[in-house]
Amino acid sequence: MPGRYGVSSRSASRHVSRRRSRARLRFRGARLTVLSCSVATLAGVFGLAGTATGPDVPASAGVLPPSQRDVGDISRGTDRELAAKTVGPVMVKVIQAPPADPNVKPVATAPLPAGSGSGHRVVFDITQQTVWLVDADDTVVRTYFVSGSRYDQLPTGTFEVFSKSRDAVSWHGTETMEYMVRFFRGENSNIGFHDLPVATATGTEVQTLSQLGTPLSDGCIRQDLEDAVALWEHTEVGTPVVVVRT
CATH class of the missing domain: 4.10.280 (MYOD Basic-Helix-Loop-Helix Domain, subunit B)
Incomplete structure (x- = not known):
């Protein structure tokens, strides 16, 4: 239905x-x-x-x-x-080396350069800014850093000490130095070894001991006072000075 x-x-x-x-x-x-x-x-x-x-x-x-x-x-x-x-971001702690003590000179350990003469002499390496005091039997009695000329006007070769002065004044008259040992006659003034110069205006040394090993002078070779005394005693007029580059 x-x-x-x-x-x-x-x-x-x-x-x-x-x-x-x-x-x-x-x-x-x-x-x-x-x-x-x-x-x-x-x-x-x-x-x-x-x-x-x-x-x-x-x-x-x-x-x-x-x-x-x-x-x-x-x-x-x-x-x-x-x-x-x-993990997240990595945190890196940077540890900076402490600054060098300006009153501490660096220690020189380089060996005596080959071909630097023989017998009683002084050897100066311009490249390493280092001096060696050598005895007659070729024994190194002292090695130390110095500060030579920043103008690099010293030639290589063998020279002789021609004068010594217990006290001296710089060629421009603004610095004094002690234990001068001259071995090369430069254009403006003679070049030799001496202690760290003292500025006459301030009465302070013109560089720190920690800067030895860096060329900073106007022509001469700057030394720590103890090293200057040692070279003064090691040399006399006529002592050979051998200048090399390594």
Whole structure:
């Protein structure tokens, strides 16, 4: 018998029944999908994603089979992210070396240059800014740093001490020095060895002991007072002075 809308009540009931069946299937499918996603999520958290894959897990679950997953890259990426989060910026503490004591001269240990003569003499190396006092048997009795000319006007060769003065004044008249031992006649003035000059205007030495080993003079070779006394005593007029570059 026709129903209200031109179909039999039985047909309508079958239609409704089919719709309900489809709804149940869709609902069950949704439950299955949700359940699959839940299992995949838990498996991913606990490292068991491989056990949740298979024919019963739909592709929509978001879990790839083990053959398609690059576990190494994932783990390395996780390690890098963890390192970035836990380590943070590296703090580097820079420790600066203490400044040199201006009252302490550096220690010279270089050996006597080869080809620097023989017998009782004084050897001066322009390159190393070092002096050696040598005895007649070629024994080095003293080695020390000096400060030669910053203009580098002294030639190499063998010269002789031609004069000595216990006290002297610089060619420009603004400095005094002691234990002068001259061995080379320069264009403006004679060149020799002496102690650290003292400025007449201030009464202080023009350089520190720690600066020995650096060329700083106008022409002569500056020495620590003790070394100047030692060279003064080691030489006499006629003593050879050998100037070299190494």
